[in-house]
Amino acid sequence: MGSNVREDIMTAARRAAQAHGYTGLNFRELAAEVGIKSASIHYHFPTKVDLGAAVAKRYWEDSQAVLDGIWNGGPGASQALRAYPDTFRRSLENGNRICLCSFMSAEHDDLPDPVRQEISRFAEINVAWLTRVLSAATDMETGACERRARAIFAAVAGAQLMARSQADVGVFDTLIEGYRDAGLLPA
């Protein structure tokens, strides 16, 4: 297993990036949080690109695990679908943060390619999981399921963004309810 420091850097970097983005991420603050000097970070991650890509990779890996924990085939697909927005809700609860993928999507033009690639995996994983759940929970065709999956993913990300802008998780809850009323998410 890796050293604690390396893990601590990644954890702090993920939290910082979910609040300030890739551009807003800076080695000196990060180092202070971890309890080392900024120069020491470069021992674990040669460049900011390396750190960003590692954090983004870990982010989708963790997301994959969480989603598989909610549902990975079998019964309970409807409940899983209902629980999905909570995975986004948790970031808001945790210091009004947002999804790394959302923030970095906004930062698209300023993102190094390796980071971009890991970030796109997060979206793919969420859409793939939603597609599978929708296939199991509804009688929609596969193509319709994927289309709906993308719509749900984008809409939930948008709701999270709006909630952050008002620093109010209640906004998120109301928006998700709105999606259910409208039929985007099953009631």
Next chain:
Amino acid sequence: MGSNVREDIMTAARRAAQAHGYTGLNFRELAAEVGIKSASIHYHFPTKVDLGAAVAKRYWEDSQAVLDGIWNGGPGASQALRAYPDTFRRSLENGNRICLCSFMSAEHDDLPDPVRQEISRFAEINVAWLTRVLSAATDMETGACERRARAIFAAVAGAQLMARSQADVGVFDTLIEGYRDAGLLPA
């Protein structure tokens, strides 16, 4: 009327902020675009906060005018509702940019208060306009209209964000169609 330089700065700043955010907005590049030195910008806008707030204010003012141009009472509410996503589509067409409000919502923690306030006006204006259009175009109750208006606004913003992350306007169109299929937007 104000000087050309002041207007030029605001135009360039708005475009830059829609691509790089408030944090990514920088005086030196801005100045080069306008044809003055970076220090000269401070004559027109004492601080970055002043520039940001002025740009954000102008942004919702322009948005208000555009929306009122699409529909401001009278018939054609359904067509207006159908045309709404195009106001977001245009930013993507224009160099894969996104809504200033979306980018700055992500940047919430790093945003000075005056900028935050102007940005929140943009959301209010969009929601208010959508609420009025929905009231005219559907038979939903006023409360339901506002709730749906917020849902539409958040979802369209999310769709724009996802389209930018893939640098593909087609993604936006597909997502909007997905919203229509699901019933979030009227077909």
Next chain:
DNA sequence: ACCTGAACACCGTTCAAGT
């Protein structure tokens, strides 16, 4: 193996001073 002080080149921001 892991960390640091000091320095480097760079860049956005500010302000006193120019015309």
Next chain:
DNA sequence: ACCTGAACACCGTTCAAGT
């Protein structure tokens, strides 16, 4: 009124040196 030079603060990065 309008603009600028130059200093300032801060950034990612490097590297020789420390443990």
